[in-house]
Amino acid sequence: MKLFTFATSPYARKVRIVLDYKGVAYEPIERCYSLDRKEDLRSTSARAEVPVLVLDDGRSIADSTIISEYLEQVYPTPAVYPRDAYERSRMRTIEDLCDRTFDAVGFGYFLGVLRKEAPEATAIQDAARDECHALMARLERELGDRDYFCGEISLADFSVITHAPLARSMKIEMSDLPRMRAWMDRMRQVPAVAADHERAAKAWSGVHNIAAEFEGPDGRIHWRDSRLEWPVRHGFIDLVAREFHAGKMMFPPKAN
Numbered sequence: 001m002k003l004f005t006f007a008t009s010p011y012a013r014k015v016r017i018v019l020d021y022k023g024v025a026y027e028p029i030e031r032c033y034s035l036d037r038k039e040d041l042r043s044t045s046a047r048a049e050v051p052v053l054v055l056d057d058g059r060s061i062a063d064s065t066i067i068s069e070y071l072e073q074v075y076p077t078p079a080v081y082p083r084d085a086y087e088r089s090r091m092r093t094i095e096d097l098c099d100r101t102f103d104a105v106g107f108g109y110f111l112g113v114l115r116k117e118a119p120e121a122t123a124i125q126d127a128a129r130d131e132c133h134a135l136m137a138r139l140e141r142e143l144g145d146r147d148y149f150c151g152e153i154s155l156a157d158f159s160v161i162t163h164a165p166l167a168r169s170m171k172i173e174m175s176d177l178p179r180m181r182a183w184m185d186r187m188r189q190v191p192a193v194a195a196d197h198e199r200a201a202k203a204w205s206g207v208h209n210i211a212a213e214f215e216g217p218d219g220r221i222h223w224r225d226s227r228l229e230w231p232v233r234h235g236f237i238d239l240v241a242r243e244f245h246a247g248k249m250m251f252p253p254k255a256n
Helices: 010-022 039-044 064-074 085-114 121-143 155-161 178-187 191-205 225-233 237-245
Strands: 002-005 027-030 052-054 060-062
Touching: 002 010, 002 039, 010 064, 010 085, 010 155, 010 191, 039 052, 052 064, 060 064, 064 085, 085 121, 085 155, 085 225, 121 178, 155 178, 155 191, 225 237
Parallel strands: 002 027
Antiparallel strands: 002 052, 052 060
């Protein structure tokens, strides 16, 4: 199998952690169409987004949630989906929280960093910090006294670990989140997670400016549903409008 992935994409990282945790062999192919415009990814995924899993017979599966479900069915051991129906629903809820809200918050924060000259730059970063802390507090409650979110380690944990370190990147005070701090340390002991952390840290250390991680060769940034909703919901519609009218937005699936 081949996996179109990208070292700093939380979606691709989640799938790669699942593959490594299950011990499934695959060939990683680093791609980010919005940055490199390579057609092999676009021809495989209608949305030109990672991750995409290409099976040995050439069939492909896109979307991190769908890929994870496929992997759980084909490679059920070790399991990353809870057996209990209610815990499985909690797992999906936590994964969705990461895929939608956490991703949008991080996008909004780094947009403010990238557009540092914009009049809204400070306010959008502050709004992102506030919501990120609120999300971490919710996860603190979801975790409770468990070692992992659904009792045993699951896709919920792999989803959160690709997003939770964002709080430290934003320099959010975590003294009131002792369970999450202990959980993050515990997760870093999982070999598949440790390997992911090493790949992501190496990728981020090579980025000299945030534009290199966000803007494509034509200066456009890859937006999508929740990333658009978040700044509008927080009142930064003028910033969004300027980005749009300046031709700085790119949306899937028409990513060309």
